[in-house]
Amino acid sequence: MTRENNGKTDTEPPQGKPYDASPVLAGFGGEVNDTVHKTVDAARIAMKLPVLSRILRIIEEAYPEQKENLRAFFGEIVEILIESRIPQSLGHAEKTADMVIKLDSESINKPALLIAALVHDLDRCKKEWRNKRKQYPNERAHKEAHAQNGATIVRDLMSKYSIDAELSENVATIIEHHELGVDEDSKTLMLADAIAFFQHNLPYYYEQELHGRRGKEHGRTREKIRLTIEKFNAEEYAAQKKILLREINSLTYNRETFPEHKLSDEEWKELDEIFKGEILRTKTP
Secondary structure, three states: OOEEEOOEEEOOOOOOOOEEOOHHHOOOOOOOOOEEOOOOOHHHHHHHOHHHHHHHHHHHHHOHHHHHHHHHHHHHHHHHHHOOOOOOHHHHHHHHHHHHHHHOOOHHHOHHHHHHHHHOOHHHOOOOOOOOHHHOOOHHHHHHHHHHHHHHHHHHHHHHOOOOHHHHHHHHHHHHOOOOOOOHHHHHHHHHHHHHHHHHHHHHHHHHHHHOOOOHHHOHHHHHHHHHHHHHOOHHHHHHHHHHHHHHHOOOOOOOOOOOOOOOHHHHHHHHHHHHHHHHHHOOO
């Protein structure tokens, strides 16, 4: 889904043209080959993505009378994620949902939390939905606006498909609080979101730093790593932090692990050193 243009990453493919298939869509044979078109049957793809398929089955079992509504809702979610203005959207949603299940053994009994994990960043997928950082006085205000905006969008989408009102409101409430974590479910999503950033988003972030307008000298990648890992330093997250450290300590940033990226060997080495250095500096014993 990324395009190369004079050495820079274009994260907004032109509308109406085919998109490079995300790695999570690989292996679909004749149904999805090298490209994913806007006419794709998103609901069918959703059932072929392991995490989304599992979550959809769980929710259908909890709300059997809404099976068709839920499938239509999931279909639109997947379509939005595939066509997102940023290439990491679908993979990040999958990783976040997977980590929610790992962090909370009871999450399979929490349909609202599972849906929220998939759609928590939906507002970043379209230009007309996003809130720009420069509109807000500080990062906290920007994060809160992002969460509120995402909740509103998801409420509207679930209402569009006549999804159970109580389920819809529970999903929206979790999204509203996922940046700060004010209760058990929103804290779980906040932590899963942080781990998924390292597992999937960090190379995209680093590419943008290398080729973006702000430039490498601003140290945005180092700062983002520090801010993300600090979410786990509260004593109340001790159990989850063990899972976090197990997940991130096994990460190595290189072209074999992240084949969809175009970093040079030197850039991969530097990213890996930045990541490991900041993790060692920031994490508590």
